[in-house]
Amino acid sequence: MKRLFLRLGLVVLVFALAAAGAFAWWARQPLALSSSPLEVVIKPNSSVASVGRQIQRGGVAMDPRLFALLVRLSGHGPDLKAGGYTFEAGATPLSVIGKLARGEVTHYVVTVIEGWEFRKMRAAVDASPALRHDTSGMSDADLMKAIGAAEPSPEGLFFPDTYLFARGSSDIELYKHAYRAMQRKLNDAWNARAADLPYKTPYEALVMASIVEKETGQAAERPMIAAVFVNRLKKNMMLQTDPTVIYGIGESFDGDLRKRDLQTDTPYNTYTRTGLPPTPIALPGLASLAAATAPAPSDALYFVARGDGSSHFSNSLPEHNRAVDKYQRGK
Incomplete structure (x- = not known):
């Protein structure tokens, strides 16, 4: 019996050594690239697993699981840095990880998140040490003039995305890029809009998209959320949406949103005023733009959170009240 266990142990050891040898060999072999040179963007605050997936999606033929294992074995897990990286033919798994750990970026990045208010975007841009901060000290209105925008308020007018730039670039150029990106996305959505929408201008659709962005718990519900608000606008009903308040x-x-807040009138209080608020309330993403301009075919006028991230939609007030009792009051 001892000899059997010894033999099994030897077999396991041989396989382990063979696997380790194969892995060490793979780590030094050139990787297939979709093009050469190849630019791959790694977003800030990405986990090791996410970095592996971003590299693979970017065109580097490397299994994210093997990448994560090699990162752990090399001890570089905490060292991987965000940015734009250039890889050329001959790059190996080890050289890729080494470049990421050393931060050998060809471009730096700022990531703007869907649903952020503009002030959060501005804080993220201001926090980048690689940018030249030409907008420092400018008011929001002055910033808009500096990028050549006609609108006085910046809210909602910058597309949330990951933006690349070279060290020393002006933050004005980044704002211009994000502003123009939103103009393109908004125009595309407006040109593909459904018939009979209660918007007079693309800007009004943008305002609605920002509300949808802030109200949506589950991504798939965006078109239904938009349908509720569109239906309410058509009936001249108040939108009654907390994010605007x-x-x-x-x-x-x-x-903590209190009853007195809902009763205190401001231009953004959709419990005291009909119609859309005067400006967007956040930076909407592509899905919210699409939902605002092509809402779901529905007669729903109300929705209430179920408590699991999803919503219950109702066509009438009695049905809505029953849903509120069930999901909010536990009756």
């Missing part, structure tokens, strides 16, 4: 309160909002 919160936006109107501003930075003094403490996280």
Whole structure:
């Protein structure tokens, strides 16, 4: 019996050594690239697993699981840095990881998140040490003039995405890029819009998209959320959406929306005023732009959170009240 266990142990050891040898050999072999040179963007605050997936999606033929294992074995897990990287023919798994760990970027990045207010975008841009901060000290209105925008308020007018730039680039150029990107996305959505929408201009659609962005719990519900608000606009009903009230309160909002807040009139209080608020309330993403301009075919006028991230939609007030009792009051 001891000899059997010894033999099994030897077999396992041989396989382990063979696997280790194969892995070490793979780590030094050139990787297939979709093109050469190849630019791959790694987003800030990405996990090791996410970095592996971004590299693979970017055109480097490397299994994310093998990448993650090699990162752990090399001890570089905490060292991988965001940015735009250039890989050329002959790059190996080890050289790729080494470049990421050393931060040998060809371009730096700023990531703007869907649903952010503009002030959060501006804080992220201001925090980048690789940019030249030409907008420092400018008001938002002055910033808009500096990028050649006609609108005085920047809210909602910058497309949320990951933006690349060379060290020393002006932040004005980054803002211009994000502004023009939103203009293109908004125009595309507007040109493909459904018939009989209650918007007079693309800007009004943008305002609606920002509300949809802030109200949506599950991504798939965006078209239904948009349908509710579109239906309410058509009937001249108040939108009664909390995110607009919160936006109107501003930075003094403490996280607790009270009854008196819903009753205090501001240009953004959709419980006291009909129609859309005067500006967007956040930076909407592509899916929210699409939902606002092509809402779901529905007669729903109300929705309430179920408590699991999804919503219950109702066509009438009695049905809505029953849903509120069920999902909010536990009756």
